[in-house]
Amino acid sequence: MEMAAPHNQASSNDLDLLDRYWRAANYLSVGQIYLLDNPLLHEALRPEHIKPRLLGHWGTTPGLNFIYAHLNRAIRAFDLNVIYICGPGHGGPGMVANTYLEGTYSEIYPNISRDTDGLRKLFRQFSFPGGIPSHAAPETPGSIHEGGELGYALTHAYGATFDNPDLIVACVIGDGEAETGPLAASWHSNKFLNPIHDGAVLPILHLNGYKIANPTVLGRMGDEEIRQLFTGYGHAPLFVEGDEPTLLHRQMADATKQAIESIRAIQRTARDGRKTTDLPKWPMIVLRSPKGWTGPKEVDGLKVEGFWRAHQVPIANPRGNPEHLNLLEQWMRSYQPELLFDENGCLQPELQALAPRGGRRMGANPHANGGLLKRELKLPDFHDYAVKVPHPGGTVAEATRVMGQFLRDVLRLNAETRNFRIMGPDETASNRLDAVFEATERVWMESTEPYDVHLAQDGRVMEVLSEHLCQGWLEGYLLSGRHGFFSCYEAFIHIVDSMFNQHAKWLKVSRGLPWRRSIASLNYLLTSHVWRQDHNGFSHQDPGFVDLVVNKKADIVRVYFPPDANSLLWITDHCLRTYDRINVIVAGKQPAQQWLTMQQTATHCDAGIGIWRWAGTEVDGTEPDVVMACAGDVPTLETLAAVNLLREGLPDLKIRVVNVVDLMTLQPREAHPHGLSNRDFDGMFTHDKPVIFAYHGYPNLIHRLTYNRTNHAGMHVRGFKEEGTTTTPFDMVVRNELDRFHLAIEVIERVPGLSTAAAHLKQQFRDALIEHALYICQHGEDMPRIRDWTWPYGHYVATDTA
Structure with missing residues (x-):
């Protein structure tokens, strides 16, 4: 020029x-x-x-x-x-x-x-x-x-x-x-x-x-x-x-x-x-x-x-x-x-x-008013990436790897307009998103060696070992009219706590200014999370970012805990379509059982919360004896494993399984647009039955979100209680008493009449915990019946309602 x-x-x-x-x-x-x-x-x-x-x-x-x-x-x-x-x-x-x-x-x-x-x-x-x-x-x-x-x-x-x-x-x-x-x-x-x-x-x-x-x-x-x-x-x-x-x-x-x-x-x-x-x-x-x-x-x-x-x-x-x-x-x-x-x-x-x-x-x-320049993001049909689930637990997949395939094609569809980038602190491949490198490379302007991989000056993935830079780059990119995605290890997203605060405040004020045009949402994927950081140890085990997020204005923040790959696909597509929000998605990257077909996922995720009839034993027209709720992929796994133990040991116990994918549904509708009405909440969690809630993060957050609900006194939440080390995956949940045995024991202790009648079963579960502790110290890995456990769909299919 x-x-x-x-x-x-x-x-x-x-x-x-x-x-x-x-x-x-x-x-x-x-x-x-x-x-x-x-x-x-x-x-x-x-x-x-x-x-x-x-x-x-x-x-x-x-x-x-x-x-x-x-x-x-x-x-x-x-x-x-x-x-x-x-x-x-x-x-x-x-x-x-x-x-x-x-x-x-x-x-x-x-x-x-x-x-x-x-x-x-x-x-x-x-x-x-x-x-x-x-x-x-x-x-x-x-x-x-x-x-x-x-x-x-x-x-x-x-x-x-x-x-x-x-x-x-x-x-x-x-x-x-x-x-x-x-x-x-x-x-x-x-x-x-x-x-x-x-x-x-x-x-x-x-x-x-x-x-x-x-x-x-x-x-x-x-x-x-x-x-x-x-x-x-x-x-x-x-x-x-x-x-x-x-x-x-x-x-x-x-x-x-x-x-x-x-x-x-x-x-x-x-x-x-x-x-x-x-x-x-x-x-x-x-x-x-x-x-x-x-x-x-x-x-x-x-x-x-x-x-x-x-x-x-x-x-x-x-x-x-x-x-x-x-x-x-x-x-x-x-x-x-x-x-x-x-x-x-x-x-x-x-x-x-x-x-x-x-x-x-x-x-x-x-x-400086980026919504004026914003172009719609082209998105592929997320159904095309669906994991086939013949029955609950019938398929094993890595949720974020599937998500990476979807993001790869988001990059391809928007290559010409160059209005979508992925940011992350040197963790794209570690977080199983490496399919994106089939569409682009990492940005790298300095010299390269012949053995370097996935580096290019025109790359669309931005990696630098500074969460501050990733967050700041993405904020500037969004505020000037583009779209993006930030993936990070869950424990270290805390590094940008204050930056998140400032961006949330910016969005809150901007939405009250008619001349400020809407910008694309800031989307986080938090993975390599607390329950699968057993190899890196205590320093990498912290799920508390979500607690900070929910302090912000209700109409600004969203928090999602997809239980499997198909739900992660649905949520990712949804988040990339939103504006003026901060969306936090917490999902694991390890191979895990898949629970829902894509059709079931769409219904479940659209509601944000739902009763999994196929997993429970409640009888139509009657209230359950206990509600077992879960939010997060590992809590969902442990809840279903606990249900399996109880179904086998107490076949007459009426169990309702509730899965929460959108954490904001727990708040009253008056407090958050996604919140359940009191009538719907009571219908799902009952007025007075014990609720055993397995939650991904710190238990107090669930109590905060539900403190004025009718059955809050009946809520018994288990989650991360700041117990961690380098250990086996199952031992991490045991240390925090979120495992299937502790959940099943709590059901026996909370349901009236079971504490005495099922004392033998409670002792059996306690013995299993002792056996677990001895086994991992001797073998350095979890017991085969824990590692290899799958939902025994064939045993229950005759009585389950999908």
């Missing part, structure tokens, strides 16, 4: 106008933090013009405004497609100010008009009850990045860039954020960027030297150290530094021009088919400017500008301290608002002309 307009040496007049635009953004930023009224200082400031509570962050804001102004200039000069990611946590004043100056804010929120009354409302709403947050939140036009937590800006930026060949993501990283682990790992993302079909990220490392109350590590490093560090990361750093605005405007204009030209040269070389042996050195800008730049130098005799005291609200009490009020007015008048806005409060025409037009404005760029 060629430049749309000359962009050589910036003229003095250009930079004077740019400086005025920057001053306007700074003025609006200060006004948002401090003012309720008198937005253009048409009269002297009075205490009643000041907000009673001063909230906001000034320290990073002038640098953010400076960068935004220069990016506007580059967009116009080069006709660029750019979005802006604001990494500094509370840069909201600057992001709101700039989208207001360019006109986007008033288009989205017409009540915040481009006049004096609109300015008053703009100032009043910021960090004010009934208003907007202090960071770059979903309410902020042009944002795809929640600024409330540090560490994720750069990985979001790269996620938005993948498969967006014309997009540049300008990502500002504060030097406080640069100290976080996720951000430090994110610098490796450039090694996954393909200049042929991906866009580019322009990292802008903003070094203002201080965090809340301390210096920053990178801020104290010298230029040569910084250069060596980021050269090693694969970047070509361009330095802009100082505190004199005229000089910095000149440096920044030159650095921005050089960075854009470098990006274009890298892309042109790659897209013209010219081969290079080394990875490109992508440009980045290192901006050193004072913290709280252009703000008060001192307050109460203490240093503020260029120090951590500028971090939040530099002048603490202008409402109650006349000296502070006078200092605030001097500060705001130093920007010369009379030269920036006309008498009606409208930005001067020559300054309005500096902003890009239409969708080229960073606040209006459709990539």
Whole structure:
């Protein structure tokens, strides 16, 4: 691509106008933090013009405004497609100010008009009850990045860039954020960027030297150290530094021009088919400017500008301290608002002309409202991958391997549009999804060896041993309009607990904003789960992510526990069709018995919960003596094995088997859209019969979800109780008392009259547990009658109802 307009040496007049635009953004930023009224200082400031509570962050804001102004200039000069990611946590004043100056804010929120009354409302709403947050939140036009937590800006930026060949993501990283682990790992993302079909990220490392109350590590490093560090990361750093605005405007204009030209040269070389042996050195800008730049130098005799005291609200009490009020007015008048806005409060025409037009404005760029660009995902017919199940337990399959075949063809069907990727921390093959490599490879831009497998520069599977990067890439990919899937070992998805939290909050707020368009759901597959991590041991045994997930707003989250391969297929297809959700699927990868035909699966999964008549012994028209419920593949296996023991030992016992595939069905309908009505729940679980519930995770979650149900007192839940080690698969369930023998014993103890009448059977089950313990210590594997057990369908088929 060629430049749309000359962009050589910036003229003095250009930079004077740019400086005025920057001053306007700074003025609006200060006004948002401090003012309720008198937005253009048409009269002297009075205490009643000041907000009673001063909230906001000034320290990073002038640098953010400076960068935004220069990016506007580059967009116009080069006709660029750019979005802006604001990494500094509370840069909201600057992001709101700039989208207001360019006109986007008033288009989205017409009540915040481009006049004096609109300015008053703009100032009043910021960090004010009934208003907007202090960071770059979903309410902020042009944002795809929640600024409330540090560490994720750069990985979001790269996620938005993948498969967006014309997009540049300008990502500002504060030097406080640069100290976080996720951000430090994110610098490796450039090694996954393909200049042929991906866009580019322009990292802008903003070094203002201080965090809340301390210096920053990178801020104290010298230029040569910084250069060596980021050269090693694969970047070509361009330095802009100082505190004199005229000089910095000149440096920044030159650095921005050089960075854009470098990006274009890298892309042109790659897209013209010219081969290079080394990875490109992508440009980045290192901006050193004072913290709280252009703000008060001192307050109460203490240093503020260029120090951590500028971090939040530099002048603490202008409402109650006349000296502070006078200092605030001097500060705001130093920007010369009379030269920036006309008498009606409208930005001067020559300054309005500096902003890009239409969708080229960073606040209006459709990539920052990804639903505008979203294309429907093409999906194969999941029925074509169904496992044949002649009868319950009659087939053995690996659920995630079957799922991998389905995902392989999702990749094939969407290869041309390039709008679907799979993320995972080096576990795609381990999680039995390796059929996807029949359709694509892993992304790999560095050198390869002859013996490497499944590596290619245009791969669609992204693997890096950082859950943070996988999550951040996928979030950026989804937020800019595409689709994806994230598979992970169950125990280590906790690494992204906080990132999940932030994305869930983003979705919750976005769904209340009519101008934010729906984006594809974030889909997790958690596998290599707690009950089949017997070989890796206790460190790999933790099913607690689901507990975190269900804390979120009911209409945002879904949790699924498919008991077999066909149900996993149904759920995967369903999740890939949803929008504005976070779907968590927990499924094992080991060979296991299959229970349901695809026809049965469709009925069961659509309801999310169901009675398995073929497994129980209840008699039509009468209540069961006990309900045996299960959620999860291994709990389902152990429940059915326990039912088998009881059917053989107590043939007159009326047992109902309930399988839960959608965990949210356990909540009341008033609490979750998928919840069962109280009538349906009582009909399934009875009003007063004992319920023995085998659950995949921590038992307390089932009690939380059902605490106000009629028969909650009758619920007896078994699950993971933090007992684990390197042992055999069956010993894992025994250690947590989730095994068939403990479940059967609990039935005997809970059903009235059985404790005495079936004492002999209970002793038999206890003896089996002792035999198990002795056997595994001697042989190192489970007893054959445990390993080889299958549902004895032939014994029951005459009386079962399918």
